[in-house]
Amino acid sequence: MRPLKSLLLSPLCFAAAACGGGPAPSVGPAPAPAPADAPYDLLIRNGMIVDGTGSPWVRGDVAIRGDRIAAVGLLRTAQARDTLDATGLVISPGWIDMLGHSEYPLLGDGRAISKITQGITSEITGEVTSVVPVNANTLRELGQDDVPWRDLDGYFRALEAARPAINLGTFVTVGSVRRYVMGDADRAPTPVELDTMRALVAAAMEDGAMGLSSGLIYAPASYASTEEVIELARVAAAYGGGYASHMRSEGDRLVEAVNEAIRIGETAGTWVQIHHLKASGRPNWGKMPQAVGAIDAARARGVDVTADQYPYPASGTGLDAIIPNWAHAGGTDSLLARLADPATRARLRAELTAGGAETNIGTSAGGPSGVMIAGVTVDSLRRYQGMRLTEMAAARGQEVVDAVFDLLLADRAETSAIYFSMSEEDIEYAMRQPWVMVGIDAGARAADSTVSGKPHPRAYGSFPRILCRYVRERGVITLPDAIRRFTSLPAQRVGLDDRGVIKEGMYADFTIFDPNTVCDRATFEEPVQVSEGIVHVIVNGVPVLRDGTPTDARPGRALRRGGTR
Template sequence: MYDLVIGNGRVVDGAGNPWFRADVALSKGRIVKIGRVAPDQAEVFIDAADHVVCPGFIDAHAHSGIFLLINPRGESMIRQGVTTQVCGNCGSSLAPLNDVNRDYIRTRYGPLAEEVSWDWASFGEYLDTLEAQGTSLNFVSFVGNATVRTAVMSLDYRTPTDAELAAMKALVAEAMRAGAFGLSTGLYYSPSGFAGTEEVVALCTVVAQYAGIYHTHIRGESAMVLDAVTEAIAIGERAGVPVEIAHHKAYGRAYWHLIDDTLQAMVDARARGVDVTCNVYPYLFGQTGLEAMVPYWVHADGQAALLKRLQDATTRERIKQDMRNGLPGWESHVKATGWDTIVVARCPVHEAYEGKSIAQIAHEAGRDPYDVALDLMVTGLEGRGRTAIRIYGQGEADRRKVLRSPLSMIGSDGYALAPYGALAKGFYHPRMYGCFPRLFRKYVREEKVLTLEEAVRKTTSLPAQKLGIRDRGLLREGMWADIVVLDPQTIADKATEDQPYLYPEGIEYVLVNGEVTVQQGEHTGALAGHVLRHTT
């Protein structure tokens, strides 16, 4: 007798093979048979009704580290069919923490920080905290270079001493032994971008000793995008680690053509033996914090110094000049796309601004858009709530090129939210609720950019392969039973820019480690996810 059987489905196994008809039998959380199984051989029988049965989606790039501590049900992600999220990205993990960086890391999350205990220090203790609480999703995390750097150097904008570099390497090694899957950077941001290439190579040599990977939000995504991809590849090549380039794109019409060159650079690197891949989300706009619009040097020495610089009239003029023109090694997003492409997503101190561009807000107020943006940064630093922004300016042709590349997988760049409680506030990106269904609706069913089987591969076995997770990502006997049952004719994202908190359609069942977690589109309350720890 099997614990559960999913019958009468079209199995898409995750390897890119054409679908085939089969039943899938589970026992003790794992797949034990794929073939013909009678319904009366199961304690629980799910009739897939000729729908697709495929592996659970692995979100290759996400930021749910704190959100799953606040609401372990992972509502907005599990209902998309996501069964595993990869977090600790863009240089920002929730550990290691110490007396040097704890307050800084906490303040990055604004009011949400009050929802969490923050009673861990090491990377292993953080994973233990999440594991003890439970979660509906399997959880993977990198250790972030910004978190490590601030634990050793606070917010100093300089090259580390030999002793400081050794201390950072020791923290990375400790995290890898505790289960981190590798090192992440967010070189586009401060303080991650304070690190030069040599510093990142040094940390990645530690990662190589534990067979981890280097996952990076590269240093620039407009005029610098090719140079930034080249830097990422060089880091992996020199340190001897695989490379994953996060949410690959080019902002600004003048730079869209560079995607051809970046994709070719990855192909050329692989020909040399560098295991480089990328991930992508199926939208033409992103979301980040407004503070990312100012240069590295403005962030140096901590938030008090940042606030002082923003409030000083002379220094503010210098900041505005650098934002207009850019700096060597730092790319100005405002210069690349303009204030009309930068839209307020969340602004606790001025909720009426949400949904408006900085250019529109400035026009309505008769003010300079640079001053509008810098004043919003000031209010956030004063503790009244930081401003999140959406950034437009990506190209549809570029998106299709990256999606079609055999080197790309899917990462939402999102958070596991819920339309209730503490995680229901703000004007978030619709990818939090709709990333994966949108891929299957828009780019598979409607536009046929990908076949169904290709899309499933990019959301399952490819990220599992990259992470070295050998017992998930495929429907095979012996694998953990992370499974989605979806209707390929109705699967669709419902979340929009104006209404981002809408669950998708067409995801009928989601199983995590054999436990039914979504049943006929509704969460069952199961917290069957595992905290996955990397091992060599």
């Protein structure tokens, strides 16, 4: 998904005072631990501990001192300054979202309501674009004049000053380093340009990036050859980082795209993470076993390939994804100029209506009736939010193709859309694979009247939906295995060695929920609804959700690969 620029960047606040949150916490050395015989800071009593390893639950208590787990077991005589009763509840490690887009939202609203209310305590971001590198080229496409950082360490300082409720780490992306060096040019880099891009990846890795990521369906990364991406992935690999990818195709050439991702990681000598694994478009339904087979074959020969998914039969991205790739060259301003130019518009119209039909508009969703307008940035266009493209065109008295062009022009190509393009059978097949984790592909949001439009329900309900629909109701996977996919598997993937498992000495991130009632409430029609059954959420030893209510505590931290600073 390419997140909306306006959603991510308005408003920004980089210091706690600007966000109304009081003084920023120190990011220096942690205080000395309390004596071992001192009372614990927090004691979680009498829960069903599902430790994140895939093991069955056991009855027990968990004690926290500072930001770490101090003891696990039957702690009958333990004393603590604060206690949570977990009777009838599951105590799980905090859930890790392997694909979020909260790098900018957390700077403006650190509460992360849509994340904590579905049990997320940590997020990994940086898919299509990343917060670094920064220059006029990258800022222009974000619609931003400037940001108060120039490297990843500077961004992490701004993040911690903004006091987020959750932890966050990031990849550095092909799209951002390419745009920094080359703008949105549709060509191969020169040797000097490629060397500059290598240096930019190295700088981000030195500051703790998780690896290199690519959004190969989106310009300008879509203009990069496989060999170019391999060269950049080699740099990430040299620092112990991996390669993650929104692949070049998720539909007609799904298997070929899987094999390209595998080749990049295998040649670069590093692990591979395939983002939101799916078979998109009705003609491609049933291809999931072939995609899984390609991954299993790579794993059998020693290539470390894993994937993430979200549990919905619809994807979400910009409406401008409908426009052919060549028309995006040069960036947003160039795209808008082409849509406004009669000759170029006629060429685009011909491509999108080839054969006398408009099925080339929203092909993966079966045509324009399978695409819903999710969000716009211009007030006068808000009446179209929640409409299918066919309904929007009828309301405007236009053919669909012209209505889409005019909407993109009026909204400066910032319109988001939902594409109903996947089958439940493929979703379940992917979910059964032991190497698949969860990435919701959505940034942190509020859950009140300040949220406009019809955002994808995955933003509010992905993790509880798996526990409700796929564990409790349909038995696709077991509860211990679901928790493993939420916790230790993603932590292991990106090298968070001190998170993801309930064990003494680990960071105290917990999600405590009712296994009998946990469920999503967000729908495509009414998406801004928080999930139910998530009772307590603890980040770095501090409750951010207590008895189902946000506490407004903001103890989140930057996550750096391997703990680098």
